[in-house]
Amino acid sequence: MNDSLGLYACCRIAQRDLKLAMRRKSDAATPLLFFVIVATLFPLGIGTEADTLRTIAPGVLWVAALLATMLSLPKLFEDDYADGTLEQLALSSAPLSAFVVGKIAAHWLLTGLPVAVLAPLLALQFHLPSSSLLVLSATLMIGTPVLGLIGAIGASLTLGIRGGGILLALLVLPLYVPVLIFGTGAVDAAAAGLGATANLSLLGAMLVIGFFFAPWAITAALRIALE
């Protein structure tokens, strides 16, 4: 079979990861529950002052989404590495980067997408105007795959290291800063009636750049981990 681009490989690994996640639903649900709980704690702790809540809403929701994505990242390659699947993937005739993209896509479908869908609901607790709800969801839709791509670089670099989870957070969180700034910026701009197009375009640009360069870096790191 000719699969030089690895599209088939990409779909197969995503399909397998989703199937595995469905067999262990509690693992898949943990980041989402975490997101819901963290986002709910803030209004409870801060009080019912609508203006304050409205101001902090984009930041709180974005940081919660960012941490929820982080939570499942160490697992991204760890299981495949430990049980030897990763070395078999590296020896497959399909490009390793295709498998990497497939795994990140599955990770996004399991965390990023549901977070983006849940966020507008949780935003209601913050008295966010309904016009910004859609923008919030859109920023997360575009932003969470970027988080996944950047996070996967960290996950591949810390693969097989003891206590890699903390190191991963230290490595990756600073790199999340631009995504966070433009993500929350878009929601703020929409709330102020300025239009969110500029921020959304920048997020989109980050996604495109990440999509082209991250798999290359991840593949290199994985090959080193497998040596």
Next chain:
Amino acid sequence: MLEVINLGCLRGERLLFQDINFRLEPGESLVVTGENGSGKTSLLRMLVGLTPLFSGSIQWKSRPIDQMVGEYRRELLYCGHPLALKDGLTAVENLHSIAALAGETVSLTAVHDALDQCGLNACAPMPVRALSQGQKRRVHLAKLLLLKRSLWVLDEPLTALDVNASRHIVQAIDQHLRSGGIAVLTTHHGLPLAFTPQTIRVGA
């Protein structure tokens, strides 16, 4: 045809082996022996292209393997120590996904046949988590029968297998060699192959 010329391996500060030479024509096999930690697994990982070469070269059909990665990998089957099985999936699903990820589409019948030949028909619908160590090993080795590859690189294929299963594996290797395949393996057990394999000893 697989040819290894002056291969050397450095792990950390230690030179595990050097000047390893051998040449395998279709139908020939090689058994690598050596003590624990002598570099048998490292040699196999170099052969499949996971560990970079310290010195020497490895050639497949007279070309260095790093110049024909895709082509070489399509002919290669590596069974390492980790079993590469997913606990949550059944034996059938595991084999199906292994084949798909290796780039081959196999029918469900072919998967069941392979499991049958390994004596695992009763275990086919069970999650791999519920299988014994030896049974897992059998599922792992069932891919030898499932994927059609010409170069087998097997690291301790008989570990955890009972007498019957070991005989099946030896028969499978014999069959593979008869049909013009090449096999490289490490083992601590005697391996009663029909064709006398070449042997090589690594380490001091």
